[in-house]
Amino acid sequence: MRGSDPAAVAALKAGGLVILPTETVYGLAADAGNPRAVAAIFEAKGRPRFNPLIAHVADAVEAGRIAVFDDRARALAAAFWPGPLTIVAPVRDRERVCDLARAGLDSVAVRVPGHDRARAVIAAFGGPVVAPSANRSGRPSPTTYADAVEETGFATAEAVDGGDCIVGVESTVVSMLDGRVTLLRPGAVTRAEIEALIGPIDTGGDGHRSPGRLALHYAPDAPxxxxxxxxxxxxxxxxxxxxxxxxxxxxxxxxxxxxxxxxxxxxxxxxxxxxxxxxxxxxxxxxxxxxxxxxxxxxxxxxxx
Known part of the structure; x- marks a missing residue:
């Protein structure tokens, strides 16, 4: 099932799902602007539709086409992209990241992944892709190709083997809305690293704008x-x-x-x-x-x- 990058791009353009490596965890990717493809992700994962998805883009220029960044958001992007940081900001283009992908919110979560092959596929595709972890909802995220295929390979048109994920936990999520900076999900970009760049940040609030906030999540079968x-x-x-x-x-x-x-x-x-x-x-x-x-x-x- 190991797919080539051109085959993965073709599958995304056709509305199919693709297992895509990132530096954090393996993602189940689809065209962010295609509601039917996005719906297929929710179905394959058994994921509740109130849980928004992160739009993955090839570079900060593309991020600016779908989200409205202030100076602090641009500073974070310059410091930590490509890499394991997601920025939640007001949505600019509601078509490129569809309503279902954003869970109906007026914000969009966006990041530039730090995995070269992921960025190459996204760049060749030519637009944002949503790529939540390639596991069934609530299960531990897959950090190897084999685990990703075992979890959601049944639903995919292609699967790209990018080796083991080097970070191993999902991206840090920071909200940049209404003049507040809030840490919604901790990750490999630490609180201290963010605060050293832009000053103190809040915790809590706006949790509905970030994935990975369910009370029972990342759980194996054993307690x-x-x-x-x-x-x-x-x-x-x-x-x-x-x-x-x-x-x-x-x-x-x-x-x-x-x-x-x-x-x-x-x-x-x-x-x-x-x-x-x-x-x-x-x-x-x-x-x-x-x-x-x-x-x-x-x-x-x-x-x-």
């Missing part, structure tokens, strides 16, 4: 228990840091947060295939990239506090 020091009977413990045991069951034996993020969903999936009674995850520091890791773990456990 997830977080901040666990040891496994209970039948559980698998995913350790973190020195002394965390065999590498197979550690997010990062050295305690490196970037390694832990890259391993997070893959380890959850590997552990889940063992059919344990549960998956326990050791404490992960909550600063820097740890904020994004813990956000995903809390939602996988069905706890958002």
């Amino acid at each position: 997830v228990r977080i901040e666990a020091m040891q496994a209970r009977d039948g559980e698998i413990l995913l350790g973190f840091g020195p002394g965390s045991g065999e590498a197979r069951w550690s997010l990062s034996p050295s305690g490196d947060l970037r390694e832990a993020a890259a391993n997070l969903f893959r380890r959850l999936r590997e552990a889940d295939r063992e059919r344990p009674t549960g998956i326990a995850v050791a404490p992960v520091p909550d600063q820097g990239l740890g904020e994004a890791i813990n956000d995903r773990l809390r939602r996988a456990a069905g706890f958002v506090g």
Whole structure:
């Protein structure tokens, strides 16, 4: 099922779905301006239609055609694109990103992915594509080609193998609306990096404008228990840091947060295939990239506090 870039572009133009690699997670891509193609994404994923999608574009110039950016948004784009940052801004062109993709909102979420092959496909397509994670809704996001095909390959016309995702958690989402800057979803671009560039940012509010905000999300079949020091009977413990045991069951034996993020969903999936009674995850520091890791773990456990 490994598709070429021209075949992927042709499938997008024909209204089909394409598994597309990004640096964060694998996406299930479609023409952002084609309501029927976008509807097929919601159907394939079993995703609620009130949950907006992110428009992926080839460069900041294209982003400016679909969204209205102020000076702070342009500063973030210049600093972090291509890369794992999504900016939510007032929509400029409602046709290029259709109403269904935006969940009927007057805003649009947009980013320039940091994966060369993804950008090449999007540039050749010639317009924005929506590309939510290529998994069934609520499941752990796929960070390998095989996991993406296993999850949603049945619904796709083409699938592009771009190797394992190097970031491993979804993009940071920042809202730039009504003069406020709000962190809607933590990710690999950290709160500190954003604030160093544009000043203090808020948290919370406008959560309906961002994907990945459901209370139970990123969840394997086995129940997830977080901040666990040891496994209970039948559980698998995913350790973190020195002394965390065999590498197979550690997010990062050295305690490196970037390694832990890259391993997070893959380890959850590997552990889940063992059919344990549960998956326990050791404490992960909550600063820097740890904020994004813990956000995903809390939602996988069905706890958002």
